[in-house]
Amino acid sequence: MITGHLLSIDDLTRESAMGILSTAKELAIITEGPNKKLPTLRGKTVVNLFFEDSTRTRISFETAAKRLSADVINFSAKGSSVSKGESLKDTAQTLQAMGADAVVIRHSSSGAAKRLADTQWIQAAVINAGDGTHEHPTQALLDAYTIKQHLKQDSADLSGVKVLIVGDILHSRVARSNVLLLTKLGATVTLVAPPTLFPVGVENWPVKISYNLDEEISKCDVVMMLRIQLERMSDSFFPTAQEYSKRYGLNSSRLARLSKDAIVMHPGPMNRGLEISAESADDLKSVIIDQVKNGVAVRMAVLYELLGGAAFGEAKS
């Protein structure tokens, strides 16, 4: 079980991560039944505090909270007082005054979630839903859940699974969280990208690094395509989108070279025709829709573990 906040995969042990996945599995079974709604978090308030645009993460957290009977307040920076210049501190204190029990925060600055958790501005449990280029822990958890569901149903962890993560490693919080979590669970990870899209210090990560997708594509069990984040592509990381797509995109010829049971993943939203071709995204090997579905169960598990029991220090023995 986890307590306090979920800010980084680094905060989780292998056991607590596996615990979240098994809780998610039970919750998924229950919510597939006739009654999707559980009374567990009745009376708790979950605030979605989104300073960056998001579709699936926000509605996934909202669905998860509602299935556990929590009240959900959606807050997006656009159309709020943040666009009038209100600080994170004042926003947090406003949410505190409204009685938030958990704050799900997405922010363009790395470390924003930790900033919120470390201060006394707000007492709520803080869940990092993506902070800048740092981490996106619930995405990594749902990816691990999806890999386990398809390839390692009966195993204790992900030992021996070979995962290829392809694309913009430099800007990707999804890649960072996944590297930390998947290696923690026993998978081996290879990162593939053009040299310009690797971060400084990547040689110290517990991964293999390659610049050549064609050399690696046939050797993996999972290929995870990252989105080319056009909004962060102000510098010339690669000459043209066409060239990137030709060398690092998942097209039908590369899809055909995947091993028989391999699966294709993408955290979404996809740039069809850029990092992944439409036929790859819609192929039988693609589990992208499962990732979205599993996201709800995994986020229910996280909310349950953080909010289901007594808050810090309140527990009776």
Add this chain to the structure above:
Amino acid sequence: MAILLSGTEIDRAIKRISHEIIEHNQGVNNLVLMGIPTRGAFLAERICTFINEIEAPVAKGVLDITLHRDDLRLRPPKPILPTTLPAGGIEGKDVVLVDDVLFSGRTIRAALDAIGELGRPRTVQLAVLIDRGHRQLPIRADYVGKNVPTSISESVKVHLAELDEEDLVELLK
């Protein structure tokens, strides 16, 4: 520490409860035993095995009630355990909930809520190994291994061989 039930006595109680369940329900045709984890599930398993020996196979399942507890906010969170249903489900069945100790009745209230999520049984009955009193809700057991008057400060600990090496029920002061 006092011993309330020895291994042999636990065995006899389970056998008597099994007979009572069959007698009360006039057979096992419409019956489903639902054990409440962790020890209730093992007790249900034992009752099931015995009924199978003396009468006929009986449907069984496991009912985790964690998500329906009303004391969630008073305690640290607990892991959720698997809930399993027999192939025929519980719709229209006679469901017997099985737990180790009946105390405040709150676990059973949560179990009734959890049952309600899964279907609408014809009846819900309750079998427990120990009834120690101190009910906080209007709930009673249909089948009881042993009634034990206890003080509120004492605790009853059930050991079952499946988990704890031996079969034993003890009263801790």
